[in-house]
Amino acid sequence: MRLFTAIDIPADVKAALAALLDRLRPLADLRWTPLEKLHITTKFIGEWPEDRLDELKGALASVKASAPVDIVIRGLGRLPRVLYAAVEPNQALTALAAATERAVGGPAEDRTYRPHITLARTRKRVPHIDFELSTFGSFRTSSFALYLSASGKYTKLQEFPFTT
Numbered sequence: 001m002r003l004f005t006a007i008d009i010p011a012d013v014k015a016a017l018a019a020l021l022d023r024l025r026p027l028a029d030l031r032w033t034p035l036e037k038l039h040i041t042t043k044f045i046g047e048w049p050e051d052r053l054d055e056l057k058g059a060l061a062s063v064k065a066s067a068p069v070d071i072v073i074r075g076l077g078r079l080p081r082v083l084y085a086a087v088e089p090n091q092a093l094t095a096l097a098a099a100t101e102r103a104v105g106g107p108a109e110d111r112t113y114r115p116h117i118t119l120a121r122t123r124k125r126v127p128h129i130d131f132e133l134s135t136f137g138s139f140r141t142s143s144f145a146l147y148l149s150a151s152g153k154y155t156k157l158q159e160f161p162f163t164t
Contacts, residue, residue, distance in 0.1 A: 002149045003048045003157075005060065005100050006039035007071065009117070013137035014038060017073070017085065020136050021119060028127050030083060030120035037154055040071065040087055040115050042144055043100040057158055059103040060146055065162035068142040069093050074135045077116060078126040085136055087115035096144065096162075 009017070014035055021032060048056060072088040087093070097113045120126070142162050148155045 001048050001050050001053065003045040003056070004041055004147050004149060005043045005045065005104075005144055006041050006147055007069070007141050007144050008156075008159075009038050009040070009137075010139050013073065013139055016137045017117070017119075020085070024083075024119065024129065024131075027129050028083070028120070028122075030122045030126070032120045033118055038117055038119075039147075039154070040117055042097045042115075043104055045104055053157075056104065057146065059105070060100065060158075060160050063096070063099045063103050063144070063160060063162070065092065065096055065099070065142075067092065068140045068162070069096055070138070070140050072135060072138045073117065076119075076129065076131050078128075080125055081122050082118055083120040083122075083126045083129070084116040084118050087117060089113070089115055100144065 017038060018035055021035075025032060045056075069092040070090065071093065072090075073085050074088055075086045077084050077086045093115055094113055097115070101108060143159050144162075145159045146157045148157055
């Protein structure tokens with residue numbers, strides 16, 4: 001099973017991102033992410049044995065957060081093959097990602113957590129796209145979810161409210 005944890009994006013923020021995507025699509029020939037797949041990954045787990053799924057769910061249910069997490073989506077960024085909407089990092093979001101990583105166990109990531117929303121991918125290099133720095137949405141969340149990625153679809157397996 002290929003798994004990840006993520007923060008869901010509310011409908012009003014997805015609508016703002018849909019408007020952004022409508023403006024961006026004519027600017028580059030990329031594989032654009034469908035709206036229903038937009039999310040903020042907190043931990044990419046990768047392959048996980050199905051017979052240990054309940055163990056993972058139990059560990060994720062213990063993730064604590066001292067308060068809801070505020071999310072602000074501002075500006076665009078790019079990696080060599082990914083165009084993304086940047087999520088402003090903050091202590092609560094970074095702490096959630098770290099707590100999720102500890103709950104999952106295994107080797108720690110060797111890179112800094114960079115929250116973002118993948119808007120498009122390409123096999124080539126993402127071209128430079130001039131776009132004004134603007135806020136595409138903000139919201140507050142008090143949960144995250146475990147997702148299965150299979151056959152090009154994301155299926156929510158369970159939602160986890162923050163425990164305090």
